[in-house]
Amino acid sequence: xxxxxxxxxxxxxxxxxxxxxxxxxxxxxxxxxxxxxxxxxxxxxxxxxxxxxxxxxxxxxxxxxxxxxxxxxxxxxxxxxxxxxxxxxxxxxxxxxxxxxxxxxxxxxxxxxxxxxxxxxxxxxxxxxxxxxxxxxxxxxxxxxxxxxxxxxxxxxxxxxxxxxxxxxxxxxxxxxxxxxxxxxxxxxxxxxxxxxxxxxxxxxxxxxxxxxxxxxxxxxxxxx
Numbered sequence: 001x002x003x004x005x006x007x008x009x010x011x012x013x014x015x016x017x018x019x020x021x022x023x024x025x026x027x028x029x030x031x032x033x034x035x036x037x038x039x040x041x042x043x044x045x046x047x048x049x050x051x052x053x054x055x056x057x058x059x060x061x062x063x064x065x066x067x068x069x070x071x072x073x074x075x076x077x078x079x080x081x082x083x084x085x086x087x088x089x090x091x092x093x094x095x096x097x098x099x100x101x102x103x104x105x106x107x108x109x110x111x112x113x114x115x116x117x118x119x120x121x122x123x124x125x126x127x128x129x130x131x132x133x134x135x136x137x138x139x140x141x142x143x144x145x146x147x148x149x150x151x152x153x154x155x156x157x158x159x160x161x162x163x164x165x166x167x168x169x170x171x172x173x174x175x176x177x178x179x180x181x182x183x184x185x186x187x188x189x190x191x192x193x194x195x196x197x198x199x200x201x202x203x204x205x206x207x208x209x210x211x212x213x214x215x216x217x218x219x220x221x222x223x224x225x
């Protein structure tokens with residue numbers, strides 16, 4: 001089977017970082033136009049759903065491509081195609097918007113803290129859709145061993161602690177612990193040898209979905225790297 005050059009979790013993380021960086025840049029440009037008295041409602045009903053729809057779907061597409069490509073490269077038996085993670089539930093949107101907007105609603109509004117909270121929550125939301133795509137697909141794939149956690153260089157003690165707990169998770173009850181601005185990945189595993197997660201092969205997927213993800217990544221990379 002012909003394959004392209006392998007893509008490691010580090011390369012996948014770079015692509016995801018490009019998507020989230022573009023999202024944060026657009027969020028900062030939009031921020032001055034938001035009404036402070038109506039900030040909670042704007043975040044809940046407009047801003048966060050738009051982030052999930054555009055950038056969350058892009059990150060989920062990156063993850064689904066990664067999953068399918070590695071599966072094909074490793075010649076995993078059976079036919080299976082990764083599914084994109086769904087957008088966040090309404091109760092999560094409500095909780096995030098309440099928390100993020102709280103400093104702006106104080107007697108002395110703290111707009112900078114509200115922006116910082118919104119940025120962190122939005123980044124986590126987008127990154128979680130990437131992780132949830134891998135985790136959900138590995139749970140549905142009858143031939144997958146599970147998923148592993150791949151920390152970034154210089155990861156915080158919280159992430160290192162979670163990574164040290166074990167190599168491969170298989171239970172649907174295990175959630176991916178993450179925090180705002182966390183760049184750890186969930187990677188699919190078809191063997192107890194986690195190094196196999198580094199293998200990558202391009203697979204077919206919706207041109208619209210792939211172009212949405214790739215365009216965001218290319219734009220940020222061309223502007224910043």
